[in-house]
Amino acid sequence: MPAPAVPATLDGVDLTALAAQLGTPLHAYSASAIRARIEGLQSALHGLDAGIRYAVKANSNLAVLQLMAAAGVGADIVSSGELRRCLHAGIPADRIVFSGVGKTEDEMTGALDAGIERFNVESHDELLTLQRIAQARGSVARAAVRINPDVDAQTHAKISTGKSENKFGVSIDEARRWFAGRARLSHVQLDGLHVHIGSQILSLQPYRLALARVADFWRELEQAGHPIRSIDVGGGLGVRYRAEEDQPIAAADYAAVIGEALAGYQGRLLLEPGRYLVAEAGILLTRVLRIKQGEERQFLVIDAAMNDLQRPSLYDAWHDIVPVVADPTRPMTRYDIVGPVCETGDTFARARELPECRAGDLLMIMATGAYGASMASTYNSRPLAAEAMLNQGRYAVIRRRQPFEEMIAGEQPARNWQTT
Ligand code: LLP
Numbered sequence: 001m002p003a004p005a006v007p008a009t010l011d012g013v014d015l016t017a018l019a020a021q022l023g024t025p026l027h028a029y030s031a032s033a034i035r036a037r038i039e040g041l042q043s044a045l046h047g048l049d050a051g052i053r054y055a056v057k058a059n060s061n062l063a064v065l066q067l068m069a070a071a072g073v074g075a076d077i078v079s080s081g082e083l084r085r086c087l088h089a090g091i092p093a094d095r096i097v098f099s100g101v102g103k104t105e106d107e108m109t110g111a112l113d114a115g116i117e118r119f120n121v122e123s124h125d126e127l128l129t130l131q132r133i134a135q136a137r138g139s140v141a142r143a144a145v146r147i148n149p150d151v152d153a154q155t156h157a158k159i160s161t162g163k164s165e166n167k168f169g170v171s172i173d174e175a176r177r178w179f180a181g182r183a184r185l186s187h188v189q190l191d192g193l194h195v196h197i198g199s200q201i202l203s204l205q206p207y208r209l210a211l212a213r214v215a216d217f218w219r220e221l222e223q224a225g226h227p228i229r230s231i232d233v234g235g236g237l238g239v240r241y242r243a244e245e246d247q248p249i250a251a252a253d254y255a256a257v258i259g260e261a262l263a264g265y266q267g268r269l270l271l272e273p274g275r276y277l278v279a280e281a282g283i284l285l286t287r288v289l290r291i292k293q294g295e296e297r298q299f300l301v302i303d304a305a306m307n308d309l310q311r312p313s314l315y316d317a318w319h320d321i322v323p324v325v326a327d328p329t330r331p332m333t334r335y336d337i338v339g340p341v342c343e344t345g346d347t348f349a350r351a352r353e354l355p356e357c358r359a360g361d362l363l364m365i366m367a368t369g370a371y372g373a374s375m376a377s378t379y380n381s382r383p384l385a386a387e388a389m390l391n392q393g394r395y396a397v398i399r400r401r402q403p404f405e406e407m408i409a410g411e412q413p414a415r416n417w418q419t420t
Contacts, residue, residue, distance in 0.1 A: 008324055010283060012393035015324045019285050019362050022386050023401060025304035026285040027373045029059075031067060031391035033281035034369075038071045041273065044251035048259055048269055053097050053117075055235045055274030056082045058370040063389050063398035064278060065089030074117065076235070076272040080107045083114060093117070097232060097270060099146065099196070101126075101167050108133050108141075118142045118230060118270075120194040122169055127178060127188065134187035144192025144232055145175045149213040153198030153206045153236065156315050162197025162210060169195070172217050179226045191227055193218060196234025196272060200241075204249055204257050207233075211261035218265065229267040233258055237276035241318050241367050248276075275370035282369020284309055284385075285324070288361045289340070297336050300357055305339025306346040307379040309365060309372050313345040321348060323355055324362035330355035337363075341380045373399070378407050 008015055011030035019026060041052060053076040054068045060082060066089045068075065074095025075086045086096055098111050099120040108130055111119070121127050121143050134141040148169030151162045161168045170178075175193075182190050197210045211233065218228050237254060240246040258269065286304035293299075311317035321337055333356040337349040348365060357363070376384055383402035388395045 008326075011390035013390040013395050015283075015285060015364065016362060018388065018390075018395060019287065019324070022388060022397065024285050024287045024362070025308045025385040027282060027308075027368065027385055027387040027399075028285055028395075029061075029064065029278070029282045029369050029387070029389050029398075031281075031389050034064070034067055034278055035071065037277045037281065038068070038073055041251045041255075041271070041276070042071075044255040045269075045271070048255065049267070050255075050258075050269035050271060051095065052277075053095065053232070053270050053272045054277055055272045056086060057374060058274030059278045059282070059372070060085055060374050061387055061398050062089050063387075063396070065091060067389075068277075073277075076120075076274075077111075080104075080110050083107075083111055083116070087114065097144075097194075097272070099194070099272075105129060105133060109137070112137060112139055112141055118144055118192055118232075120144050120146045120192075120232060121190075122146045124170070124174070124178070127185070127190075131185050131188045140187050140189050142189045142192070142230075144194040144230055145170060145178055145190065146194040146196070147172060147175055147214055147217065149195055149197065149210040151197050151206050151210040151213070153201050154203055155198045155200050155236075155238075156317075158315055159199040160197070161199075162195070162206070172213065175217070176220075179221055179224070182226060192230035192232065193228055194232040194234065196232075197236060199236050199275060200238045201236040202238040202246060202248060204253060207236075207254070207257050208261065211258065215261050215265075218262070227267075228265075230270060231262060231265060231267060232270035232272065235272040235274050235276070237273050239275055239279040239367060239370070241279075241320065243320050243366075277370075279367045279370035282367065282372060284365040284368040284372060286363050286365060288357050288359055288363065290359050291335075291357065297351075298334065300335035300337045300354070302337060302339060302348070302363060304348075304365065304385070305341040305380070305382060306343065307341060307377045307382050308339075308385045309348070309368055310375045310377075311368075311371055312348045313343070319348065319368060320366040321352060321354065321363055322366065323357070324364055327355060333357070341382070378402070381407065383407050 069090040078100035146169035150164040306313040386401040387399035
């Protein structure tokens, strides 16, 4: 098998030089690639009254959020921390929707006061809490009920959200009761539907099924005199993690399925893609620390670890891993690619074929722009990796490598003992 042809640049930036200047491990994102994804989706949605609400959890770096803001993209948030990031980055509150089963009263109050676009409400208790908070503050909360359509998204169990066994949303039967009791909601404007069935979805069929259920319910509600002004179809669009195999859904096909399912709907459509906008724009640059010949397997020990990118250890996720400098003279060799963290789960790939590696070689772990840095931790007291935005031959550091002092900044010796 010939060595893969590897671009040594990303968005016009020489990755070898970048790694030398900023060190590794390094999360690097192509601004051009993110913009291209946004524009592609926006143009696929042309003709629909639709807005994109980027799922901030995928990559919440302020510079990424600023890129979204500049492109007119709003946000789907799940915490007050994400709300503050968005406002800080210039995403207007009236383009922010708030999802999640565990919104606290403080979070709801803050979001209401900020004037967010809509709460995606996930339980009856949350609905009543929202009513109480809005009444106390003399304002009205716009809300959508998150429907759990009981559809199998055919993705990894840990990122599947639309089955009735999952904690998300409520059944259509329960939602029906909410609307029937709508008159009692003096301070909640319940006129939206929301659905999100899972993540890394590679087939249109689960979308068709879920949207058909939502569309039936929307028609039923309209007939019952409950106008629906907003339908949020969630996120979940899959991306290409295996260059040769994964066949992601084309934006145009996705838009067509939405348009068909909701034909005749006059209100606003919202989409909450996360991964689709940022995953393939990002790489994790890492250096080979050493080769270790085990009894049974050959280990390639790299300087990135599960704390920098959790997806392989958490979901057995596949990420392509390729050398930054392609050298066709090197024979293909089989490695288990592992990080320095003291867990067997700190494995990025097993029995992966790569051109023979040497200590000091640079590798890129591909498609790490989503759920990479945003899920990072300092496990094993490894500082958070640096992040860089790349744009047409230039780069900017958008997160400096975490200094040790910052990593321990909140900690202190047990000194001032108190009793409760
Ligand atoms: N909307 C809601 C309500 C969500 O919960 C999510 C993701 C999204 C939108 C965006 O989904 P996306 O378009 O990115 O698939 N850490 C996992 C993914 C967890 C997704 C959680 N919710 C991973 O690395 O695969």
